[in-house]
Structures are given as structure tokens and as C-alpha cells.
Amino acid sequence: MEKVKQLFRPKPIVLSNGKQVQPKLNPMYYILPILVFITVYSMNITRFSFATLIARGEQFWIIVSRMIPPNFAYFSNVVNPLIATLMMSVVGTLVGVILALPMAYASSTTMNQSNVFRGITKAISSVLRTLPVLVLALIFRIIFGPGTFAGTVAIALFTFTIMTKMFFELIDTADLGPFEALLSSGANRIQAFWAAIMPQLWGQYYSLALYNFEMNIRNAAILGYVGAGGIGIILNERLAWRVYPDVGMILLVLMVTVLIIENISRTIRKKLL
Amino acid sequence: MMSKKKLTVQEVLENAPKSWPLKVAITLFFIIILMIANNYISYNGLTDTGVRVARNILRSIFSPNMDYLFNFSSRSAVPFLLLETTAIAFLGTIIGTVISIPIAFLSSRNIVPKWMASIGVSIIVVIRTFPAVVYGLMFIRVTGPGAFTGVLTLSVASIGMIAKLFIEVIEDLDPGIIEALDASGCNTIQKIQYGIIPQLLSNFASTAIYRFEINVKYATILGMVGAGGIGAPLIFAINAFRWSDVGALLIGLILLVLVIEAVSTKIRSKLATGE
Numbered sequence: 001m002e003k004v005k006q007l008f009r010p011k012p013i014v015l016s017n018g019k020q021v022q023p024k025l026n027p028m029y030y031i032l033p034i035l036v037f038i039t040v041y042s043m044n045i046t047r048f049s050f051a052t053l054i055a056r057g058e059q060f061w062i063i064v065s066r067m068i069p070p071n072f073a074y075f076s077n078v079v080n081p082l083i084a085t086l087m088m089s090v091v092g093t094l095v096g097v098i099l100a101l102p103m104a105y106a107s108s109t110t111m112n113q114s115n116v117f118r119g120i121t122k123a124i125s126s127v128l129r130t131l132p133v134l135v136l137a138l139i140f141r142i143i144f145g146p147g148t149f150a151g152t153v154a155i156a157l158f159t160f161t162i163m164t165k166m167f168f169e170l171i172d173t174a175d176l177g178p179f180e181a182l183l184s185s186g187a188n189r190i191q192a193f194w195a196a197i198m199p200q201l202w203g204q205y206y207s208l209a210l211y212n213f214e215m216n217i218r219n220a221a222i223l224g225y226v227g228a229g230g231i232g233i234i235l236n237e238r239l240a241w242r243v244y245p246d247v248g249m250i251l252l253v254l255m256v257t258v259l260i261i262e263n264i265s266r267t268i269r270k271k272l273l
Numbered sequence: 274m275m276s277k278k279k280l281t282v283q284e285v286l287e288n289a290p291k292s293w294p295l296k297v298a299i300t301l302f303f304i305i306i307l308m309i310a311n312n313y314i315s316y317n318g319l320t321d322t323g324v325r326v327a328r329n330i331l332r333s334i335f336s337p338n339m340d341y342l343f344n345f346s347s348r349s350a351v352p353f354l355l356l357e358t359t360a361i362a363f364l365g366t367i368i369g370t371v372i373s374i375p376i377a378f379l380s381s382r383n384i385v386p387k388w389m390a391s392i393g394v395s396i397i398v399v400i401r402t403f404p405a406v407v408y409g410l411m412f413i414r415v416t417g418p419g420a421f422t423g424v425l426t427l428s429v430a431s432i433g434m435i436a437k438l439f440i441e442v443i444e445d446l447d448p449g450i451i452e453a454l455d456a457s458g459c460n461t462i463q464k465i466q467y468g469i470i471p472q473l474l475s476n477f478a479s480t481a482i483y484r485f486e487i488n489v490k491y492a493t494i495l496g497m498v499g500a501g502g503i504g505a506p507l508i509f510a511i512n513a514f515r516w517s518d519v520g521a522l523l524i525g526l527i528l529l530v531l532v533i534e535a536v537s538t539k540i541r542s543k544l545a546t547g548e
Contacts, residue, residue, distance in 0.1 A: 039367055042360035046420035046501065053425070059415040087310040094303070130530035131523075134406070134494040134504075138511055139330060143323040148314045222406040225498065226508075229314075232406075239410050255402045 067248030074249045077234065082253055084148050085230035088223070089216035092152045096159025097209040103160065104167035111171060111193055129161040133219045137228040148229030155220060159212050166208050167201075174200050203272040210265040210272075217261060221254055326514075333520030342521035349506070351525040358502035358529065361420050361495070362488035365427025369488075370481045373432050377439030383446065394440070401433030405491045409498040420501030427488050427495070435484050442476040479544045486537040493526055503529075 012020045042048075106112050106121040137154035144150040178196035187195065198205075224232020231254060238246040280288075320326075344350035378384055380393025409426040416422045451468040459467065496504020503526055510518040 035367075038363060042364045045357055045360040046364060046424050048364060048421055048424055052416055052421065056415050060411065063411055063414060083309070084313040087306070087313040090306055091310050091314060126531065127527055130490075130527045130534075132490055132494040134497055135507065135526075138497070138508060139326075142326045142511065143319060145317055145320045145323075147317065149316050152314050218402075218404045222404045225406060225410075235407070236410065239414075242414075251403065251407070255399065258402045259398070 063244060066244035067251065069245070070248030070252050071243075071245035072249065074246045075253070077246075078231070078250055078253045081224070081231040081234050082257065085217065085220045085232075086257070088148050088151045088155055088230055089213060089220040092155025092220070093159050093209065093213040093216050095152075095156040097163050097205075097212065099156070099160045100163035100167055101205075103164040104171055105190075105193060107164060107168040108171040110174075110176060111189065111197070125161050125164045128157065129165060131158075133158040134222065134226060137223045138226040141226055141228050146227040146229070151220060151223040151228035151230055154223065154228060155216050158219065159216060163208060163212055167205060170201055170204055170208075171197060207269045207272045210269055214258075214262055214265050217258055329514070329516045330519065330523075333516040334523055335520070336517060337520035337524050338517035339521075341518055342524060351503075351521050354503040354506060354522075355525050355529050357420055358492045358496075359489060359533070361423040361500075361502050362427060362485055362492040364424045365431055365488050365492070366481055366485040368424070368428035369431025369435055369484065370477075372428065373435040373439055374477075376432065377436045377443055380436065381440050381443040383444055383448075397433055397436045397440075400429070401437065403430075405430035406494065406498055409495050409500045413499055418499035418501075423492060423495045423500035423502055426500055427491060430491065431484050431488060434487075435480055438480045439477060442473055442480075446472055475544045479541045482537050482540055482544075486533055489533045490530060493530070 012022050014020055103121060103125060107118060107125060109118065112118045112121075133154055136157055137151055140150040140153045144153065174197050176197075178200075179192050182192035182196050183189070220230050220232075221235075222232045224230045224234070225236050227233070231250060235247065235250050238244075238250065340350075342351045345352050347353065376393060376397065380390050380397065382390045384390075385393075405426060408430050409422070412422045412425045412429075416425060446469065450472065451464055454464045454468045492502045492504075493507075494504050496502040496506070497508045499505060503522060507519070507522045507526070510522060
């Protein structure tokens with residue numbers, strides 16, 4: 001019994017000067033039961049069943065094995081949607097990143113001195129940021145009609161919100177010395193920002209832009225699911241028709257493209273920083 | 274000689290390294306890309322209903338269907354959908370983390386031989402390249418539509434990022450601490466208990482919580498492919514132009530993501546600075 005008691009209430013340590021110190025309870029003793037409880041509760045809600053997993057899990061590997069070898073003849077059908085996907089991400093990233101610059105200025109605590117104005121811009125961008133890109137694409141598809149334009153707008157808006165957040169945090173931590181020097185010599189805040197803050201941050205700005213571009217290729221690849229253009233359209237169609245060798249080809253092309261672009265982007269980013 | 278001479282501002286400006294060739298090259302590159310893009314991305318104007326739809330969506334957020342938003346008893350109303358979405362993300366993160374731990378240890382260069390580590394890392398890279406929705410579309414064919422499929426999807430999709438970040442932490446392990454425990458006569462279990470787990474635990478926890486935050490966002494869109502959560506009702510409501518329901522669902526989604534983000538950021542900054 002004494003042992004169990006000690007588990008929950010560690011023995012006090014007596015210091016050499018006679019002072020008693022009560023060690024803190026190991027947080028694992030209350031974190032673990034909470035985690036187990038939430039896990040069981042979640043399994044209940046999501047109707048998690050090991051029986052289904054054991055009975056049907058094999059099916060996943062059957063699907064994967066049917067994709068190998070991929071149908072290489074299908075490659076010619078993949079090229080066009082792939083380029084469309086790439087173009088959606090390039091243009092979307094470009095527009096989003098450029099628009100994010102003034103928004104980041106307006107959201108920065110050190111640059112924008114109006115609390116009300118800053119609060120409004122921050123609130124708008126953090127609310128927009130919560131909307132997943134697929135939801136945005138769905139909404140824009142209804143507004144602009146199906147096709148790559150809706151996807152591009154969705155990616156641009158998504159990039160804009162994320163880039164704003166990432167970049168205003170950088171502006172907040174930039175060195176204000178040169179900025180104040182320019183202010184005192186008569187420049188206005190925007191001129192001083194452009195001439196004293198941005199030169200410190202251009203490298204990180206380009207690096208973030210490339211990082212967003214990497215993410216956006218993966219995002220653009222799924223937009224076809226809601227009819228917003230790109231490689232997702234044929235992926236969804238081939239999966240629905242269960243033509244798995246074609247699916248394998250699409251996934252292979254997607255994988256190679258993502259890996260090539262990630263590697264180029266990482267090399268450039270290493271040089272930028 | 275040059276360094277002794279005092280430079281004027283004019284001279285410094287003239288001596289600045291010339292970057293215009295690079296700038297011209299990058300500009301040309303983007304002009305070419307935009308010209309190609311022009312063939313692929315065409316603006317066909319708004320649809321007939323476009324403006325009305327945009328106005329309705331904006332209006333819907335300020336006039337949501339209150340019954341739908343605050344109905345705590347029905348399994349098809351917003352509160353339960355949010356709970357389900359969170360549960361999917363939570364289970365997906367837990368399972369993904371549990372699977373990632375052995376994979377990460379078996380792919381760390383300081384634990385296993387180099388060739389084995391590179392095999393593990395390649396598998397992780399392959400898992401990471403595919404968007405979560407792609408896994409969702411595949412798992413739908415395995416376990417049928419429903420929240421369970423969402424859990425499986427997120428479990429697999431999480432492995433890529435979690436394992437990658439775990440490997441970085443494991444490869445940063447300080448061997449000095451373990452050597453010190455060794456020298457003071459600890460056995461293997463004690464070395465793991467006092468030398469390895471304390472070094473890894475807070476970083477692992479931080480990674481898992483960060484992934485949970487991402488998974489909540491994914492769980493909201495997985496519903497669109499039929500894998501449970503708030504996504505499916507949202508897509509149906511938008512396609513059926515039931516604007517007040519759309520408003521309720523969007524408000525729920527925005528609040529959920531904001532709350533999870535805030536809590537996650539708070540816990541992670543606590544973990545990083547030490548409790």
C-alpha cells in the first residue's frame with residue numbers, strides 16, 4: 001500500500017539544511033489515463049473496429065499491388081493535367097505571395113501602429129486561414145464554374161492567408177535600428193519599411209514563397225476532386241472506374257514531380273538563407 | 274590601399290554587387306511561365322449564379338441556422354460533427370504516432386546501419402509525397418464511407434511527417450548522457466528510462482500535437498471524399514445551396530480550427546520552454 005501511495009505522492013526529500021522538498025508528481029500519471037480515456041471515447045464515436053480492419057485491411061494491399069506495374073502507356077494522358085496542376089500552383093503561389101506582402105505589413109505589430117486596423121486585418125486573415133483549400137476550391141468552383149481558374153483562385157487565397165501569417169511574424173522580429181534611422185531622416189513608414197526592413201527579409205521571403213509552392217503542388221493535385229482542374233480530375237475518375245494501373249501511373253508521375261520540385265526548392269532555399 | 278580610403282555614400286552605392294542579370298533571368302522565367310499558364314488557366318467569367326452565390330455565402334456566416342448550430346442531441350447537427358471530426362483527427366494522430374515510433378528508430382543513422390536507415394527514409398519520403406485525400410480515396414474502397422475510414426487515412430498520412438520529425442530528434446540524441454549513465458553502472462532499462470526517454474519525450478509530444486492540429490484541418494476535408502466528419506455535410510449543403518446550413522457549418526469549422534490552433538500553440542510553447 002505504501003508503494004502505491006508513493007506512486008501518486010512522491011516521498012519528500014530532506015535537504016542538508018533540514019528543509020523538506022515535495023517533488024512534483026510525474027505528469028505521466030494523469031496525462032496517460034486522460035489520453036487512454038479520449039482514445040477509447042474517440043474509438044466509440046468513429047466506430048473504430050479491429051475486426052473490420054483485419055477482415056478488410058488486406059484489400060488496401062490488393063489495390064496497391066494492382067497499381068504495380070503502372071500503365072506507362074497512360075503517361076501521355078497525364079502530361080496535360082500535370083502541367084495544369086503545376087501552372088495552378090505557380091500562378092496561385094505568385095499571386096498569393098505578392099498580395100501577402102502588404103497584408104503582412106498591415107498585420108505587423110511593429111509596422112502598423114493602429115491597433116484597430118491591425119486587429120481587423122489579423123482577424124480576417126486568421127479566419128480565412130482556417131478554411132481548408134478544398135472548401136475554398138469548392139466555393140470558387142460554384143462562383144467561377146469548373147476548371148483551373150477556380151483552383152488557381154483557391155490556391156492564391158490559401159497561400160495569401162498562410163504567407164501573411166508566416167511573414168508578419170518575421171517582420172515583427174526584424175531589427176528596427178535602420179528603420180528608425182530612416183524615419184528620423186524624414187522617410188515615411190512605408191518608405192522606411194521598404195528600404196530598411198525588407199532588405200533584411202528578402203531571402204526569407206523568397207524561401208517562404210518556395211516553401212508555399214512546394215505545399216501547393218500537393219494541394220493543387222487534389223483540387224480536381226471538387227472539379228477545380230488539374231491532375232485530381234483524372235485521379236478521381238480512374239479511381240472511381242477502378243483502373244488501378246492508370247492510378248499507379250498518375251501517382252508515380254505525381255511523386256516524381258513532387259520530389260524533383262522539392263529538391264530544387266530545397267537547394268535554392270539553402271542558398272537563400 | 275583601398276581600405277584606408279574613406280568611401281563616400283556615392284562610392285558604396287556604385288560598388289554594390291550587380292544583381293541585374295539574375296533579376297532579368299528570373300523575370301524572363303516568370304514571363305515564360307505565365308505565358309504557358311495562360312493556355313491552361315482561362316478566365317471564363319462568373320457563372321450565372323456566381324455573384325449571388327458569393328453574396329449568399331458571405332451572408333450565411335452572419336445568419337447561420339441556429340437550430341443546426343446548437344443542436345447537441347442530433348448526430349447530424351454541427352456539435353456532433355465537430356466532435357466526430359476531432360475524434361477522427363485524435364485517433365489518426367495517436368495511431369500514426371504509435372506506428373511512427375518504431376519506423377523512426379529503424380531509420381535513424383545513429384541507431385541502425387546507414388543502408389537500413391536510407392531504406393527507411395525512402396519509404397517515409399514516398400508516404401509523404403501523396404496528399405491525404407489520395408489515401409482517403411483508396412481507403413474508401415477498403416472500409417467503405419464513414420469516420421473509421423477517416424481514422425485509417427489520417428493514421429497513414431500522418432506517418433510521413435511524424436516519422437520524419439522523430440528521426441531528426443533521435444539523430445540529435447546526446448550520447449554523452451547515456452555514456453555517463455553507463456559509467457555510473459546503469460543497466461539498459463535504466464539507461465532508456467533516464468537517458469533516452471527524457472530527451473525524446475517533449476519533442477515527440479510537441480510533434481504529435483502539431484500533427485494533431487494539422488489532422489483536424491485534414492479531417493474537415495476528408496469528409497468531402499466520404500470519410501466522415503464535417504466535410505460531407507458541408508459539401509452537400511453548398512451544392513444544394515442551403516445557405517443557412519452552410520453558415521452554421523462554416524462557423525463551427527472556423528471555431529474548431531481556431532480553438533485547436535490556440536491550444537496546440539500554447540501547449541507546444543510550454544513544452545519547448547520546459548514546464
